[in-house]
Amino acid sequence: MVGRARRISAVNFQPVFLAEVAERRATLRTTLATLFPTPQAIVWEVGCGHGHFLVRYALEFPQKFCVGIDMILDRLQRSGKKRDRSRLTNCHFVRAEAREFFHALPSGVTFAEIWVLFPDPWPKARHHKNRILKEDFFAAAATRAGEGARFYFRTDHEQYFQSVFAIVSKLTTWQLLPDAPWPLEHETVFQARAPRFQSLVAVRTASPAPAAILVGPGQPPPTAPTSSA
Ligand SMILES: C[S@@+](CC[C@H](N)C(=O)[O-])C[C@H]1O[C@@H](n2cnc3c(N)ncnc32)[C@H](O)[C@@H]1O
Secondary structure, rough: OOOHHHHOOOOOOOHHHHHHHHHHHHHHHHHHHHHHHOOOOEEEEOOOOOOOHHHHHHOOOOOOOEEEEEHHHHHHHHHHHHHHOOOOOEEEEEEEEEHHHHOOOOOOOEEEEEEEEEEOOOOHHHHHHHHOOHHHHHHHHOOOOOOEEEEEEEOOOHHHHHHHHHHHOOOOOOEOOOOOOOOOOOHHHHHHHHHOEEEEEEEEEEOOOOOOOOOOOOOOOOOOOOOOO
C-alpha cells in the first residue's frame, strides 16, 4: 500500500508542462494582485458558466464584491458582456481553474461566500476524483473563510448532493444550515435544464482550520518547480 501511494504521488511531470503551468499561475497571480490591491472579503462563484447568477447577485447586492471563475473562455466573455450591460463595478470574471485560483489569491483575500451551482458531477465512480467538491476543497476553503462565511451548493445530481452532504456533516470547520434561506433565486443555464435539484447551505464555524493544499488530479502542486531538473 505504501509503495502504491508513493508511486501515485510521485507523478513525473514533463518540464514543458511544468513551465506552462508555472507561467499560467504567475499570470493569474498578477491578475489577482491587480484585482485585489487591498485585503477584501469576496463572494466567489466557482464554475460561473455564463454568469447569469453572479451578475444578478451583484446587482441585488451592490455592497458585495463578486468574483466568478470558469475555465471556458466563451462563457467568461458572455459573463463579462452581461456584467458590462448592467454597468456593474462589483462583479468580475476571471478565467481560472478553481484550485489554481485558490493558491494564486493574495493573502488578504477571504471568502465571505462561496457559490457552486450545478458543478460537473463526474458521475462515474472512477471519475469522482475530478469533482471539485471533496474534503480537500472544504479544508482549503476554511483557511480563507472567517467565522460566519457561507457556502451555497446546488445540483441536480442526487449522488453528488449526498456526497457533499456527507462530507460537510462530518466537518468541524463547516456546519450545515438546513433551514437557511437561499439569498437569491435566479436561474442559471444548467438549472433551466434540470427537472429537479437540491440545495445545501453551510456556515463556517469558529473551529480553527489547519493550512491546506488544494491540488486537482493531474496538477502539479502549487509550489512545483518549473522543471524536473
Ligand atoms: C455544469 S456547468 C454549470 C455552469 C453554471 N454554474 C450553471 O449553473 O449554469 C459547470 C461549469 O464549471 C466549470 N468548471 C468545471 N470545473 C472547474 C474548475 N475546476 N475550475 C473552474 N471552473 C470549472 C465548467 O467550465 C462549467 O462552465
